[in-house]
Each structure stands twice: as C-alpha cells, then as structure tokens.
Amino acid sequence: MAVYPASVCDTVLEIYTDQNLTNRIYINDDFNGLTFSRVEAQFTRNTSYYIKLRTFQTTHNLRTRIFIRDVSMATQSWHWVNSNKRVAWAGRTVYNNELNSAISKLNNYKPQLIQPSIGTETKITNIIDRHIDSGWAGLATSNGEIVLSTIVMPTLNNNQRTNIIAHEFGHILGMEHNEVYDLMWSAAANYLSSWSLSRNDKKTIDYLLNVY
Numbered sequence: 258m259a260v261y262p263a264s265v266c267d268t269v270l271e272i273y274t275d276q277n278l279t280n281r282i283y284i285n286d287d288f289n290g291l292t293f294s295r296v297e298a299q300f301t302r303n304t305s306y307y308i309k310l311r312t313f314q315t316t317h318n319l320r321t322r323i324f325i326r327d328v329s330m331a332t333q334s335w336h337w338v339n340s341n342k343r344v345a346w347a348g349r350t351v352y353n354n355e356l357n358s359a360i361s362k363l364n365n366y367k368p369q370l371i372q373p374s375i376g377t378e379t380k381i382t383n384i385i386d387r388h389i390d391s392g393w394a395g396l397a398t399s400n401g402e403i404v405l406s407t408i409v410m411p412t413l414n415n416n417q418r419t420n421i422i423a424h425e426f427g428h429i430l431g432m433e434h435n436e437v438y439d440l441m442w443s444a445a446a447n448y449l450s451s452w453s454l455s456r457n458d459k460k461t462i463d464y465l466l467n468v469y
C-alpha cells in the first residue's frame with residue numbers, strides 16, 4: 258500500500274498505530290526531493306492505522322490531497338525462468354562491469370538466481386548489444402533476449418546502466434512495470450542514481466518463483 262498526497266504546500270505524512278498518535282511507524286517529509294510526501298509500507302490486514310498529514314511549517318495552511326493506493330506487484334504474461342527457477346544467461350556486452358553489478362544485485366537477494374548458462378538449459382537469456390536508437394537503452398523480449406543500445410547506453414552513467422540491465426532481468430523474471438519507485442518502475446532505470454531491491458521487488462520475485 259502506498260499513501261501519498263499531492264500537495265501545493267510542503268507536507269509531512271506520518272503513520273501511527275494508535276489513535277493518540279504516540280507510536281509512529283512511518284514518516285516522510287520530502288519525497289524524492291519534492292515538497293510532497295509519500296509513504297510506502299506493508300500493512301497488516303484488519304488492523305487500524307492512523308494517518309497524520311500536516312504542513313512542514315506550522316504557520317502554513319494545509320492545502321493538499323491525499324491518495325491511498327495499493328501498489329502491489331505487477332507481473333507479465335511471459336518469463337524466461339527455467340524449471341530449476343533460475344535464469345541462465347549467455348551472450349556478451351561491452352557493458353560487462355554493469356552486467357556483473359546488475360546480476361549481483363539480484364543474486365544478493367536470491368543466491369544464484371541469475372547464472373551463466375552451461376548450454377543445456379531449455380531457456381537461455383541472450384545478452385546482445387545493438388547499434389540502435391529507438392529511445393530505449395535496454396529491452397527484454399518474450400523470446401529471452403536482452404538488447405542493449407550502444408547509442409543510448411553511452412549517454413548514461415554506470416549506475417544507470419546497471420539499473421537498466423537489472424530492470425531488463427526483472428522482465429526476464431516475469432516482472433511488469435509498476436508505479437513503485439523500484440526496480441520495475443518504468444523510469445527507474447533512467448532516473449534512479451542508485452537503487453536496491455524494494456520490498457515490492459522482493460515480494461514479486463518471491464511470488465513469481467513460487468508459481469513457476
């Protein structure tokens with residue numbers, strides 16, 4: 258669940274477990290460097306939570322809107338995960354350091370989730386560079402290919418390139434774009450300077466590996 262107001266003033270959003278507002282479990286002032294506030298959290302079913310929304314400066318009037326939305330996992334109709342619940346990859350890219358960093362990020366959560374192919378798997382994800390400018394830096398296809406653009410990738414920094422490759426592996430794992438500021442946010446790869454797996458990323462990976 259995400260709770261976030263869009264505001265015309267500098268808001269602070271707090272979540273409490275008690276109506277006396279003594280036990281605060283979440284607080285956010287400026288989300289992503291903006292004056293609006295956003296809290297993304299996992300809540301327990303049939304449990305009451307208390308939301309306090311205020312201005313940052315106590316002399317200001319509160320003028321805002323509040324949205325509460327479920328932003329849980331989004332999944333695709335296809336994936337390229339093998340029966341041993343691993344992704345085997347082959348191919349090559351000039352962005353080899355970033356490829357290794359991206360794989361490490363995912364494997365830090367699930368050891369050996371992404372492995373080099375030994376050649377006998379039924380599904381092998383092929384990494385390939387293409388001199389193509391269609392606006393995207395990376396693309397994952399339903400037949401198990403990760404294409405990296407040698408025109409767009411050089412315009413990004415190392416972190417962004419790593420995020421692009423990890424994001425494409427997210428598609429290979431069966432993850433779809435979502436609106437959480439995490440691995441599968443459609444713009445994450447372009448705009449997040451650094452990034453680690455969110456709770457939603459992890460929940461989605463767990464769910465998918467369970468149903469495959």
Ligand SMILES: [Zn+2]
Nearest residue numbers: 424428434443
């Ligand atoms: Zn994508």
